[in-house]
Amino acid sequence: MIIFGSPSRYVQGAGALNQIGAELARLGGSVALxxxxxxxxxxxxxxxxACESAGLTPQILIFSGECTDPEISRLLAAVDGPNKPEIVAAIGGGKCIDAGKAMSHQLGARVVTVPSIAxxxxxxxxxxxxxDDDHRLxxxxxxxxxxxxxxxxxAVIVAxxxxLFLAGIGDAIGKIHEVTCCADAGGKNMFGGTSAWTAVALAKSCHEIVLAHARDALAALDRGEVTPAFERMVEATVLMSGLAxxxxxxxxxxxxxxGLSALVPWSHQMHGMQIAYANVVQMRLQGATEDAIDRFAGFCHDIGLPVTLADLGDRAPTEDEVTILADMTMTSPHIGHLPAPITSRDIAEAIDWVETRFKAAQ
Structure with a gap:
């Protein structure tokens, strides 16, 4: 059974934050920010x-910086009482948004996300x-x-x-490989349903936008300017990639x-940087041609994304580290979403192939 999920409403543009009061008011209900x-x-x-002008008097909470169970409990205690919020709006980076989602989950409230980064x-x-407090999942x-x-x-994202923006590109650029492989393998999506071909189309369009506009978008960010290319890239990295x-x-x-999140120094790198590298390995495992892998890796390298573990962590991995990375990768529920089954040995060989082939690019 196909399951497709998405936000009810998505608003993007320079100055969109100024509309937060009006947007929250149209939802109806009490609000915690x-x-x-x-x-x-x-x-x-x-x-x-903006909230006052829309007739809202939200309760405002300041996030501590880490999305931990104690922090979630602290936030829930702060809104405990007869007038618990019906909407939780999380405004900030990824951890803040996660904490807002956690609050809404516990409260049974609707959640609104307002990212400060892409x-x-x-x-x-x-x-x-x-x-946990040591940033372990x-x-x-x-x-x-x-x-x-x-x-x-x-206008917030460009500042x-x-x-951080480059990491968002890294997280989005390889969705075409993961989503297509999952769909072709008959795998389950994040809702437990069959892959929606609408999502495959979104992944392909997302990839095309990244290839066409990443360089111009990065140049616009360097100038602090919101351009059409920058707007397209944000839509691709946040909306299209997310739905895909x-x-x-x-x-x-x-x-x-x-494995990457458990091994130093790669655990210190941002999620999107890890994913950009990992997609090079995936392409090898999914049977992509060497020319296709070279083109993908070349584009990533040109815009500043890592294509090897040495790029990602400033040193090559040891044989034992490759084995650990491969073994931990095999524990994921997504690992079967490939055209053919793979083993830990296959993953280790693909990792070694990537390190050897692109060593000169480092």
């Missing part, structure tokens, strides 16, 4: 003014991640439905650090994060 400290310092006054496609999804949990509303202010992975499914590249 969870704001990360940086966003509160830069835009807090404007957010409050480093992943998480703002549109019904998934959130909880960590504790659990991946799921909401009953996707966010009610996503607001993406490209964020370049590496949730309703299309994942494969080897995201499976590899199990």
């Amino acid at each position: 969870l704001v990360d400290p940086v966003m509160n310092e830069k835009y807090g006054a404007g957010i409050r003014a 480093s992943t496609d998480a703002p549109t999804s019904h998934i959130y991640v909880v960590y 504790v659990a991946v949990r799921k909401l009953a439905r996707n966010p009610e509303l996503v607001i993406v202010d490209t 964020a650090p370049r590496q 992975f949730e309703s299309g499914g994942l494969s080897v590249a995201h499976s590899m994060t199990r």
Whole structure:
């Protein structure tokens, strides 16, 4: 059975944050705003003014910086009482958005996401991640439905650090490989359904936009300018990539994060950087031609994305590290989403092939 999920409403553009009051008011219900400290310092006054002008008096909470179970409990205690919010709007980076999703999950409230960066496609999804105090992954949990509303202010995004935007491109560029492989293999998407071909089409379009506009979008960010290319890239990395992975499914590249997140120095790298590299390995495992792999890796290298473990972690892996990475990758539920079954040995051989083939590019 095909299952396709998405946010109810998506709003993107320069100045979109100014519309947060009107957008929240149209949803109806009491509101709690969870704001990360940086966003509160830069835009807090404007957010409050926009809410007041729409007749809203939301409860405002400041995020501590880590999405942990103790932090979630602290936030829930802060809104405990007879007037619990019906909407939780999370305004900030990925951890803040995860915490907002966690709050809404516990409260049975609707969730609104307002990302301050475009480093992943998480703002549109019904998934959130909880960590411990040492930033080790504790659990991946799921909401009953996707966010009610996503607001993406490209004037905010363009002011964020370049590496964060580049990581978002890395997370999006390989969705074409993962989603297509999952669909072809008859795998399950993030809703437990069959891959939607609408999601495959979105993954392909997302890939085409990245190839066509990534360089211009990065140049626009360097100038601090919101251009049509920048708008297209943000839509691709946040909306299209998010819808593609949730309703299309994942494969080897995201499976590899199990090992990459556990091994130093690769665990210190952003998710999107890990995924960009892992897609080069996936292409080898899925049987892509060497020319196709070379083109993909060449594009990634040209815009600043890693294509080897040595790129990603500033050193080559040891044989034992390759074995651990391959073994941990095999524990993922997405690992079977390939044209043919693979083993830990196959993964290790693909990792070694990538390191050898692209060593000169480092």
